[in-house]
Amino acid sequence: MGSLITALTTHDDPADSPDRHLSDEVCESVLASLRRRDQRHKGQLYVNGLLTAQGRKTMRNLATSTREPAAAQSLHHFISVSTWDWPEVRATLARRMERLMTPHAWVVRPMVTPKSGVHSVGVRRRFVRHLGQAVTSQYSHGLWLAGQQAAAPVNWQLSVEEAQLPGTLAGGHDAAPGVTDDAGRSSDDARCSSDDTAVAVVQQSASWGLAPRPVVMDARDVPPAPLIEAFTAAGLPFLLRVGSSTSLLAPDLSGGQRRLLSAPAEHLSTLATSQQRPVEWVDPALPRSIRTSLVALMPVLWPGGAVPRRPRPAGVPVAGPRRTGGAELLLIGEWQPNRRRVAELWLTNMTHAGRGTLLRLSKLTRRVDTDFAHICADVGAQDFEGRSYHGWHRHMTMVSLAHAVRVLAQENRVGEEWERSG
Incomplete structure (x- = not known):
């Protein structure tokens, strides 16, 4: 992906990375909907950590790769306990990236995240076709704006099977184990089975005012x-x-x-x-x-x-x-x-x-598939260690921001257009 992306991951001082300015510009504009200044600051720290941390993107690893190595606890709170509106952040990112990328299609791609335990939301044992075996994992779909030269994810839906949702959640019943955030709040928007996530991620994205594009998807694993x-x-x-x-x-x-x-x-x-x-x-x-x-x-x-x-x-x-x-x-x-x-x-x-x-x-x-392997996986798409539904979505929102920075960094002109379009 060129020297700019290499610099993002191997610079001696990540805080002084040549693309740190672009990352801060992206975060400042997309996270403007967050009401609290400390949330916007933590969002910038989190994204910069995803871009610069080596290896798995644990909270401690993210914190030590930024200017605030003692921030691991506050970053955990920002992702797992805070109440900021991740759909609005994604919608803002999607509209900005659409203008810059002029994508040819919305590509819906499944993501299987293997898990060693069963306590995280959405985890169950399922057969994975491309692996040829059953794997204990989370299953989700991402919606990507895709062109010939680059692709960027702007929305995600996590599969939560009906077996995990014995109550109605929205009607006063008890929430199912695992479908809560770390502060104990129940999620009433988590009822997406594996057959529904692809539809849901497209329908929600279409509600953001994006120009309609062909929906392209490998649908061999879903009805x-x-x-x-x-x-x-x-x-x-x-x-x-x-x-x-x-x-x-x-x-x-x-x-x-x-x-x-x-x-x-x-x-x-x-x-x-x-x-x-x-x-x-x-x-x-x-x-x-x-x-x-x-x-x-x-x-x-x-x-x-x-x-x-x-x-x-x-x-x-x-x-x-x-x-x-x-x-x-x-x-x-x-x-x-x-x-x-x-x-x-x-x-x-x-x-x-x-x-x-x-x-x-x-x-x-x-x-x-190429950009997922070379960019998205590298900025932590499969590294979330928390257990909550909202925490997963907030982490994936920050992953989308980090991926966008990598895409924009491939060409300085595009990054400059981002700053001017703000």
């Missing part, structure tokens, strides 16, 4: 029906990667009769192989590396019938009626040259978009 329904109801374009067994409806091209064929997506893709065309794209994971894929498009229908209504997480606006019934979509198949089996399958409601546009949008998931 696609709630996503298709919610994004259609919200009027958002979407591009969802689906599994090979996803059932779809398509014209039966074999018998010459006008009838619909219900079949798995992978089987339907074989009917479109004659429509394959080469498309070039730049691999975000390998800068300046141009690749070629074969892409075919096939009109399909999403099977009719309403998906059972899911409880809406409190605090997330209703996007509209939850029906799609027979939505007209495109199935996109991508093949690697000289390979017979389809490599990736995507569904979209952008039925008039071309092959090149759709393929390049799908590759923004690789952009986000």
Whole structure:
């Protein structure tokens, strides 16, 4: 990520880092909604600690990497006990980053955080596809503003399973263990199961006044029906990667009769192989590396019938009626040259978009994966050691700020525009 990012992590005196000024500028503008001066100061300390501390971002490690090595307790209080409004901070960051980045899409990315214990909120044992095994972990989704050159997370939702929520929380019942902050306050906006977090993070972000962008997501680990329904109801374009067994409806091209064929997506893709065309794209994971894929498009229908209504997480606006019934979509198949089996399958409601546009949008998931590994994980996305729901969200808000500083530091001009846009 260049010399500027290296300086952020290896400078002899972190407090005098050449990008400390940019970090303070970002924090000063985004944290302006915090009413108390001491909260704004602690926010700057926390972000600077995330940017400069080596290794795991523990409170002690964060404090010792700043100008106030004795601040570990106050930083803990700022994250786990304080009452500042993290959704407003995220909304401010999202609007500022949108103006500077002009993203092509909102990429929704899952994050699995392994945990050794079971006392933190949202922790349970779940199967993780890319690891091929069950892992005791937290599960969340982040919404990223993504372009060809960079991506930045601006919102997060943590999965809290229904089993952890025996009471209604908002109706006078006792809160479930773990769904409280460290001061004992219950959370009435924590009811997000693993199937709901992707929908919730998009709906909440859409309520911030951002310009609508295509929602791009690898949806192989969650049921696609709630996503298709919610994004259609919200009027958002979407591009969802689906599994090979996803059932779809398509014209039966074999018998010459006008009838619909219900079949798995992978089987339907074989009917479109004659429509394959080469498309070039730049691999975000390998800068300046141009690749070629074969892409075919096939009109399909999403099977009719309403998906059972899911409880809406409190605090997330209703996007509209939850029906799609027979939505007209495109199935996109991508093949690697000289390979017979389809490599990736995507569904979209952008039925008039071309092959090149759709393929390049799908590759923004690789952009986000790359920036998560090189930036977001390095500034502590999976290092929160507390147990509370609100504490996790406040920590992830500060992680988003630190990630934004790293992205802006890649190009001095962008950082200068941030200062002028304040």
